[in-house]
Structure formats: structure tokens, C-alpha cells
Amino acid sequence: MxxxxxxxxxxxxxxxxxxxxxxxxxxxxxxxxxxxxxxxxxxxxxxxxxxxxxxxxxxxxxxxxxxxxxxxxxDTARLAQLKEQLTMEQLERAYEQLHALNLTDDEIIAGLKQYIAQRGQQHD
Amino acid sequence: MxxxxxxxxxxxxxxxxxxxxxxxxxxxxxxxxxxxxxxxxxxxxxxxxxxxxxxxxxxxxxxxxxxxxxxxxxDTARLAQLKEQLTMEQLERAYEQLHALNLTDDEIIAGLKQYIAQRGQQHD
Amino acid sequence: MxxxxxxxxxxxxxxxxxxxxxxxxxxxxxxxxxxxxxxxxxxxxxxxxxxxxxxxxxxxxxxxxxxxxxxxxxDTARLAQLKEQLTMEQLERAYEQLHALNLTDDEIIAGLKQYIAQRGQQHD
Amino acid sequence: MxxxxxxxxxxxxxxxxxxxxxxxxxxxxxxxxxxxxxxxxxxxxxxxxxxxxxxxxxxxxxxxxxxxxxxxxxDTARLAQLKEQLTMEQLERAYEQLHALNLTDDEIIAGLKQYIAQRGQQHD
DNA sequence: GTGGTCTAGACCACA
DNA sequence: GTGGTCTAGACCACA
CATH class of the missing domain: 1.10.10.10 (Winged helix-like DNA-binding domain superfamily/Winged helix DNA-binding domain)
Structure with a gap:
């Protein structure tokens, strides 16, 4: 690792x-x-x-x-809560960082889609 | 800060x-x-x-x-390149982290949209 | 246990x-x-x-x-001695710990009485 | 120490x-x-x-x-809460230990008073 | 075998 | 100077 x-x-x-x-x-x-x-x-x-x-x-x-x-x-409820929490933390941080780079909300979403599309090509 | x-x-x-x-x-x-x-x-x-x-x-x-x-x-070209680079780094990291939480590509995009929508409500 | x-x-x-x-x-x-x-x-x-x-x-x-x-x-005398010893150890430790929390002698006794009273209610 | x-x-x-x-x-x-x-x-x-x-x-x-x-x-409220918590923990443990030694509630209180009195003599 | 605690010592980030 | 992290290695409690 x-x-x-x-x-x-x-x-x-x-x-x-x-x-x-x-x-x-x-x-x-x-x-x-x-x-x-x-x-x-x-x-x-x-x-x-x-x-x-x-x-x-x-x-x-x-x-x-x-x-x-x-x-x-x-305690599966505890695990579910953990997943929720970690997901929100990631989304929040990613959004704030990209927002700080002067991207609009739409640009952020578009950027992510584009990234995923590109990645798909590379990995297929 | x-x-x-x-x-x-x-x-x-x-x-x-x-x-x-x-x-x-x-x-x-x-x-x-x-x-x-x-x-x-x-x-x-x-x-x-x-x-x-x-x-x-x-x-x-x-x-x-x-x-x-x-x-x-x-050197504005250098600055543009920097922005591109930082954006890609953020997208890549966010994607990988969320992917690691077992979210599918579609769930990641949906999650981000939802996060932005929620945030909009809070901040308006 | x-x-x-x-x-x-x-x-x-x-x-x-x-x-x-x-x-x-x-x-x-x-x-x-x-x-x-x-x-x-x-x-x-x-x-x-x-x-x-x-x-x-x-x-x-x-x-x-x-x-x-x-x-x-x-050897019942040995057992009696053991009880005496364990009791004193407990009292000493409890007193010192509570004293260290800045409680006066009177507050310690009052606190213990109160604790016992409360406990009685819960368990009755 | x-x-x-x-x-x-x-x-x-x-x-x-x-x-x-x-x-x-x-x-x-x-x-x-x-x-x-x-x-x-x-x-x-x-x-x-x-x-x-x-x-x-x-x-x-x-x-x-x-x-x-x-x-x-x-945060003095936090500190007060800590004191309360530590005091209760001590009282609870002391009580349970002494109770386990087969002392009645009254004997426990009497024992504590006696211990404090003795201690007073030694330390005065 | 498995985890828990502790030590000595090193290197880094920060003020 | 002050705290944070990490390593190598030891010893203990428990199964």
C-alpha cells in the first residue's frame, strides 16, 4: 500500500x-x-x-x-452511519476544494462526469 | 483561516x-x-x-x-496549467475516495448533485 | 461476570x-x-x-x-483479617480518590449517603 | 509519583x-x-x-x-461535568466493592466515617 | 498466537 | 522550545 x-x-x-x-x-x-x-x-x-x-x-x-x-x-446501523458520515465528508471536501478553484456548481458536476467518462475509457 | x-x-x-x-x-x-x-x-x-x-x-x-x-x-499559460492540474487532482482524489466507499459512478454523481442542492438551500 | x-x-x-x-x-x-x-x-x-x-x-x-x-x-482468624484488610484498602482508596477531586471530608460522606439513597430508589 | x-x-x-x-x-x-x-x-x-x-x-x-x-x-461547564462524572465513578466503585465485602449500607457509611476520624487523628 | 503497554530514540512541523 | 509521528524492540496478560 x-x-x-x-x-x-x-x-x-x-x-x-x-x-x-x-x-x-x-x-x-x-x-x-x-x-x-x-x-x-x-x-x-x-x-x-x-x-x-x-x-x-x-x-x-x-x-x-x-x-x-x-x-x-x-452493529450494522453503526456501520451504515459510518458510511454516511465518510461519504458526506468526502463530498464536502471535494466540493469546497473545487469551488475554491473558482468552478461553478455546474462546472463541478460537469467536470466530475467528464473525469469519470475519461477514466472509463482508460480502464476499459 | x-x-x-x-x-x-x-x-x-x-x-x-x-x-x-x-x-x-x-x-x-x-x-x-x-x-x-x-x-x-x-x-x-x-x-x-x-x-x-x-x-x-x-x-x-x-x-x-x-x-x-x-x-x-x-505567465498566464503556467497559471492555466496549474488550475487544470489542481482540478484534476481534486477530481481524482474525490472519485477514488468515494469509489472506495463502494459507491458506483452514478451514485457518486447523484450524491454530489444532492450535496450541492442541499448546500444551496442552507446557504440561500 | x-x-x-x-x-x-x-x-x-x-x-x-x-x-x-x-x-x-x-x-x-x-x-x-x-x-x-x-x-x-x-x-x-x-x-x-x-x-x-x-x-x-x-x-x-x-x-x-x-x-x-x-x-x-x-483458619477463620485469617479470613477475618482478610476482610478487615480488604475493607480498609477500599476505604482508603475511595477516600483518597474523592479527596483528590477536591471534596471535603463532609462532602465525601454526604456524597456517599446521597449515592446510596439514589441507588436505593433505583433498585427498589 | x-x-x-x-x-x-x-x-x-x-x-x-x-x-x-x-x-x-x-x-x-x-x-x-x-x-x-x-x-x-x-x-x-x-x-x-x-x-x-x-x-x-x-x-x-x-x-x-x-x-x-x-x-x-x-469550557468550565465541561470541567464541572468531568468532576461530576469522576466523583460518581468513584462513589459507585467504592460502594460496590464494599457491598461485595458483605457490608450493609449503614456499615459502609459508618466505616467511612470511622476511617476519616482515624485518619484525622493520624494527620493532625 | 494475539493484543496491550512501555521505552529509547529519531525526525519533522511549528513558534 | 514544543508537540506529533514513527520505529525497533521488549515484556506482559490472555487464549
Whole structure:
């Protein structure tokens, strides 16, 4: 995995794991990979993974069972709420950034459509 | 100005100044505010502003004239290119993040439209 | 049984068993539940129970008879002393903690009375 | 400072600092000692102090200012709430522990009064 | 095997 | 000077 050096790594790991949950790679109740395994896979220190996990535990998305591992919450309402929240955050940030570049609302939507169309061509 | 504490401040200042240029607050050839003034306005240390400026100079967007101050480049093609580049970066990142949240292309566009509509209501 | 995850589980098990003895669930000379049974009841690993028992044996509160099991000491003076000691420890800690929160002696007593009164209402 | 080795050190540091705030050693808006200084004073690693601080920041009791230090919140309502919460937690735990030792409500109150009286003699 | 805590030490961003 | 992040490595509690 590639990390953006402008943002803390633990923060990116947290987002990465959230994405895994929201896209069904990690289903509710599923066991997360062992912390040490994640550290190896992401070529990152164990403590860094732990910090990401710690925040997810505090947020109620992950529960830790002593000696057994970390597990995705089975509270699907909580997961749905997380998805909603992350989506809104992304939309808000993207909109504000593009708006700041002096694009009108219509230009922003048009730009996005165009981007997706182009991308489609490249990836097909 | 509000700073996101997950991203280096100098980096956010750079973006802020780019935006000023692209939205016409700072026209080609215009003199940038004095570094010390910027530091005061942004309630930030002088060193931090200096770092942001340094990167803009390296990128050829700002030229520094000894004893006179810093100026926006008069190379309008360079500015247009910058806008294009920043726009694409934003679109790409937004798309990838939302895609990672398991939204389809259509859902992303619909979500953005909806976000803009909602926002319009709030701000009108 | 609920465990406080800030304190070692073996330590909490030890306290739990002491309480059983002091409240008469486990009388002097009584046989303790089998280690494996305790582990199941407390949903805890056998090793963890064993560790708690080990410390109680060292403290002279429990005696182990090979092949027969573990038994509460018949030394009632020892048990009385244990109760006295645990009570004082609790009082001391509670007092110090509340004192550290800037409560006066009178406020501490008043607070405790109030807490008990409230609790009585809830549980009646 | 003496640490109880049954509870995480960062946890005890957090409580220690909370107490400092509630007893007026650290007033609202006051600057906390530098992290490195705290680490030296408490003969503990910098990271351990930072972990305690991190939780206080998340809880909204402390705010961090880049390059300047950490400060007690000026939100006195938040501080009052914290005191209330910590007091209740202490009372609840003390009560339950003593209750578990087979003391009646009256015995608990009497025991506390007696403890305070004894203590008064010792300390006068 | 699995997570939790802590240390020593380094490097960076910011004032 | 002051805080934030990360690493390497150790030791412990628990299953």
C-alpha cells in the first residue's frame, strides 16, 4: 500500500480499514487480520497499526477481545452511519476544494462526469 | 483561516494562495502580501509562510524580487496549467475516495448533485 | 461476570473469590469449584484462573490438596483479617480518590449517603 | 509519583492531570507543563505522557496548540461535568466493592466515617 | 498466537 | 522550545 506523506500513516490505515468494511471485504463480526500481520502487510510498525485500531475501537467500529483479536462491530446501523458520515465528508471536501478553484456548481458536476467518462475509457 | 491538523500547515497555505490566484484575488504579476503580513493574517509563524512561498517559487508560480517582494507569475499559460492540474487532482482524489466507499459512478454523481442542492438551500 | 479491562483479569478473579468467601458463598474449609469449571463460568482461560488461585494459595487463604482440589482455609482468624484488610484498602482508596477531586471530608460522606439513597430508589 | 502497577500508567497520568485541574492547580485556559517536562517529572517515557494527553484531547478537556503547548479547556461547564462524572465513578466503585465485602449500607457509611476520624487523628 | 503497554530514540512541523 | 509521528524492540496478560 502506498501512503500519502502529507497525512499521518495511522490515519490512512484507519481509512483503509473502514473501506474494507464498507466494501464487504470485512463483514460485520469478522475478525480483522492480526495486528502484527497487518504491520507486515503494510510494511509499517506495529504501534502505528495499533494507533489506527485504537481510534476505531474508541469510535465503536471495532471491538477488541483479549488474546483473541480485533473484530468488526456487528452493529450494522453503526456501520451504515459510518458510511454516511465518510461519504458526506468526502463530498464536502471535494466540493469546497473545487469551488475554491473558482468552478461553478455546474462546472463541478460537469467536470466530475467528464473525469469519470475519461477514466472509463482508460480502464476499459 | 481554519487549518486541518492532519495536513502540514505550509501545504495548506500553498493551496490557499493558489486559490487566491485562480479566483482572481491575485492577478498575474500582482504583488503578494508581505510574508510578515500573511503570517499575522493567518496567525501562523513566518517560517511557515516562507516554506509555502519557497515551494511556489520552485514551481515557477511565484517569482521573488529581492527587496521588493513576491509576485504572481505573468505567465498566464503556467497559471492555466496549474488550475487544470489542481482540478484534476481534486477530481481524482474525490472519485477514488468515494469509489472506495463502494459507491458506483452514478451514485457518486447523484450524491454530489444532492450535496450541492442541499448546500444551496442552507446557504440561500 | 464483567471485567474491567484496565486491571488484570487474574487480579479481578482473585477479588471475586475473596468476596465469595467473605459473603459466605464459600465457607471455611469449603471446596472451591474446579479450575476448569471456573474458567468456563467466567469465560476465561484456565491459565488465568490458575494464576489467581496461585496467589491465594501463597497468601494462605486457599490450600491445595493434590488430586482433590482447592479449599478455603479453615483458619477463620485469617479470613477475618482478610476482610478487615480488604475493607480498609477500599476505604482508603475511595477516600483518597474523592479527596483528590477536591471534596471535603463532609462532602465525601454526604456524597456517599446521597449515592446510596439514589441507588436505593433505583433498585427498589 | 508512585504508580499502581495494576493499571496502565497512561491511565493514572490522565487521572493525575484531571485532579490537578479539579483542585485548581491547573486553572481553565492554563498551559500544561511541557510533555517532555512531565515525562521527566513523572520519570516516564514521553510517549506514555502523550498517550494520556491524547485521550484528554479527544475528550475535549485539553486543547493542543501546535508548537505552543497543551492547554486546559476554558469550557468550565465541561470541567464541572468531568468532576461530576469522576466523583460518581468513584462513589459507585467504592460502594460496590464494599457491598461485595458483605457490608450493609449503614456499615459502609459508618466505616467511612470511622476511617476519616482515624485518619484525622493520624494527620493532625 | 494475539493484543496491550512501555521505552529509547529519531525526525519533522511549528513558534 | 514544543508537540506529533514513527520505529525497533521488549515484556506482559490472555487464549
Amino acid at each position: 502506498q501512503f500519502d506523506d502529507k497525512v499521518p500513516i495511522y490515519y490512512q490505515i484507519k481509512n483503509y480499514l473502514y473501506h474494507e468494511m464498507l466494501t464487504g471485504q470485512l463483514t460485520p463480526g469478522a475478525k480483522l487480520p492480526a495486528i502484527r500481520q497487518l504491520a507486515v502487510d503494510l510494511t509499517v510498525n506495529v504501534n502505528t497499526v495499533q494507533r489506527a485500531l485504537g481510534e476505531m475501537i474508541t469510535a465503536g467500529i471495532v471491538t477488541s477481545k483479549r488474546g483473541k483479536g480485533n473484530f468488526v462491530t456487528t | 481554519q487549518f486541518d491538523d492532519k495536513v502540514p500547515i505550509y501545504y495548506q497555505i500553498k493551496n490557499y494562495l493558489y486559490h487566491e490566484m485562480l479566483t482572481g484575488q491575485l492577478t498575474p504579476g500582482a504583488k503578494l502580501p508581505a510574508i510578515r503580513q500573511l503570517a499575522v493574517d493567518l496567525t501562523v509563524n513566518v517560517n511557515t509562510v516562507q516554506r509555502a512561498l519557497g515551494e511556489m517559487i520552485t514551481a515557477g508560480i511565484v517569482t521573488s524580487k529581492r527587496g521588493k517582494g513576491n509576485f504572481v507569475t505573468t | 464483567q471485567f474491567d479491562d484496565k486491571v488484570p483479569i487474574y487480579y479481578q478473579i482473585k477479588n471475586y473469590l475473596y468476596h465469595e468467601m467473605l459473603t459466605g458463598q464459600l465457607t471455611p474449609g469449603a471446596k472451591l469449584p474446579a479450575i476448569r469449571q471456573l474458567a468456563v463460568d467466567l469465560t476465561v482461560n484456565v491459565n488465568t484462573v490458575q494464576r489467581a488461585l496461585g496467589e491465594m494459595i501463597t497468601a494462605g487463604i486457599v490450600t491445595s490438596k493434590r488430586g482433590k482440589g482447592n479449599f478455603v482455609t479453615t | 508512585q504508580f499502581d502497577d495494576k493499571v496502565p500508567i497512561y491511565y493514572q497520568i490522565k487521572n493525575y492531570l484531571y485532579h490537578e485541574m479539579l483542585t485548581g492547580q491547573l486553572t481553565p485556559g492554563a498551559k500544561l507543563p511541557a510533555i517532555r517536562q512531565l515525562a521527566v517529572d513523572l520519570t516516564v517515557n514521553v510517549n506514555t505522557v502523550q498517550r494520556a494527553l491524547g485521550e484528554m484531547i479527544t475528550a475535549g478537556i485539553v486543547t493542543s496548540k501546535r508548537g505552543k503547548g497543551n492547554f486546559v479547556t476554558t
